Amino acid sequence: MEAILSSNELAKELEENIISRVKVLSEKGATPKLAIVRVGENPNDISYEKSLLKKGDGYGIDIQQVVLEENISTEELKSEMEKLNVDESVTGIILFRPLPKHIDEELIQETISWKKDVDCMSPLNLAKIFQGDFTSFQPATPFASMKILEYYNIDLTGKTVAIINRSMVLGKPLAMMVLGKNGTPIICHSKTKDLKKILKEADVVVTATGRAKSLKRDSLTEDSIVIDVGVSLDENGKLSGDADFEDLKGYVKGITPRLGGVGKITSTLLMEQLVTAKENSLK
Amino acid sequence: MEAILSSNELAKELEENIISRVKVLSEKGATPKLAIVRVGENPNDISYEKSLLKKGDGYGIDIQQVVLEENISTEELKSEMEKLNVDESVTGIILFRPLPKHIDEELIQETISWKKDVDCMSPLNLAKIFQGDFTSFQPATPFASMKILEYYNIDLTGKTVAIINRSMVLGKPLAMMVLGKNGTPIICHSKTKDLKKILKEADVVVTATGRAKSLKRDSLTEDSIVIDVGVSLDENGKLSGDADFEDLKGYVKGITPRLGGVGKITSTLLMEQLVTAKENSLK
Secondary structure: OEEEEHHHHHHHHHHHHHHHHHHHEEEHOEEEEEEEEEOOOOHHHHHHHHHHHHOOOHHEEEOOOOOOOOOOOOOHHHHHHHHHHHHHOOOOOEEOOOHHHHHOHHHHHHHHOHOOOOOOHHHHHHHHHOOOOOOOOHHHHHHHHHHHHHHHHOOOOOOHEEOOOOOOHHHHHHHHHHOOOOOEEEEOOOOOOOHHHHHHHHHHHEOOOOOOOOOHHHHHOOOOOOEEEOEEEEEOOOOOOOEHHHOOOOOOOOEEEOOHHHHHHHHHHHHHHHHHHHHHOOO | OOOOOOOHHHHHHHHHHHHHHHHHHHHOOOEEEEEEEEEOHHHHHHHHHHHHHHHHHHHHHHHEEEEEEOOOOOOHHHHHHHHHHOOEEEEEEOOOOOOOOOHHHHHHHHHHHHHHOOOOHHHHHHHHHHHHOOOOOOHHHHHHHHHHHOOOOOOOOOOEEEEEOOOOHHHHHHHHHHHHOOEEEEOOOOOOHHHHHHHHOOOEEEEEEOOOOOEEEHHHHOOOOEEEOOOOOOOOOOOOEOOOOHHHHHOOOEEOOOOOOOHHHHHHHHHHHHHHHHHHHHO
């Protein structure tokens, strides 16, 4: 196994695959279309939106931007979502969250059609993941973590996977995916005691704490595999992962780099799921 | 802390509480009613049904038995469930599973109104548990395990809880409940390697393997707390828990007995949730 678990080659393979499948669809007049719903002008949302626009352009996927006023009501947003649900030209919908506080986010989550829910926020899709049914949309970040492990032939059967994150965006769905591969998930968080001991004993560590360079040798061994999902600013104001990559790369058995790691393929996998949904709709 | 984590006293408290609340409701003409839906003549179902009838009788709760033919179609069963959904006299519905194989169980799960889903099978309720929202119905067995820990003031904050079971009936929802109490869940199963080591290091072990007396001293320490959810026949054909109780009760820090343990309060908690649902419907 290589020590650096880069996703660069995997990203290329995924992209080539997407582009050729979109070409086939487009020739049938069935180009997939992603609707991006943004409420307000949050800079993070705008930046993510830009990257999706760029990806869509590169892959030949249509994008429909839906930009809504910050002060939109829950009812109005619900009605916008329902329009997209019934619009047959729309294959998938992504709604940026968190939403402004006055909006009933739970109600909006329930509104999105599970068949267009590429970001996996509908309770129907969440319940599927919880039940170990991975036939519908999967949340992109844990899905990307699993894809990298799979790409490097890291079989999780029987292995312990310590996940430092208990969110719906990563930790909880990832634990279900690990169970799906017969691994043993340990869901850790800020209150976990003896964290270093747990991490040292785990076969795989997936970290998403957002604490730059906080994961060091003292929590790992030469047999550790590290999947680093964290992104935050280090003491010099530079973007960094949770892992002290420069120090760890020559020490652990395998580690994802900050660039060309998990983050590189998350939106690609979101797009791939969109393409699959379009293909399935033609069956 | 007592070494034997009996639920006898807790059961009494729960029952007295339920009886007095049902009395208040009945005086208002609002007696809670549980609809029990059974398909076919499975002996396990019939036995569970009998115990619920007896409990309902003891608590003053109305029971409506709905017994359907083994060969009922998915559509017909769906329509029966929908009748109960809209019947205002019905507070909660329990449908025994597994259903006969020709029935689309997923569709039936989606049919039941989440507001009457005392057994927590609706995807809307499952998604709530997955998201750490425990305001709706909770599956009774993991809920009972948590109640016993709470009753004996066992604070899970920071503690590791090894769960030997990955089902939707116990392991997965219990892991979410452990996270809700700031514990660190480890979801173990038949493929987990080094299980003994994991169990020895855990603060709390919850076992539901159905292998009689398989959990012994060699997997535990004097600091272990054991919640035994397993029920199966031992080598003499006697009902037994997963734990070798007689040997362990003088060794570990705390352990639930087979009688007067988790099983004793599961259906009581189901009834308590039914009462709460009726109370909430009057608010």
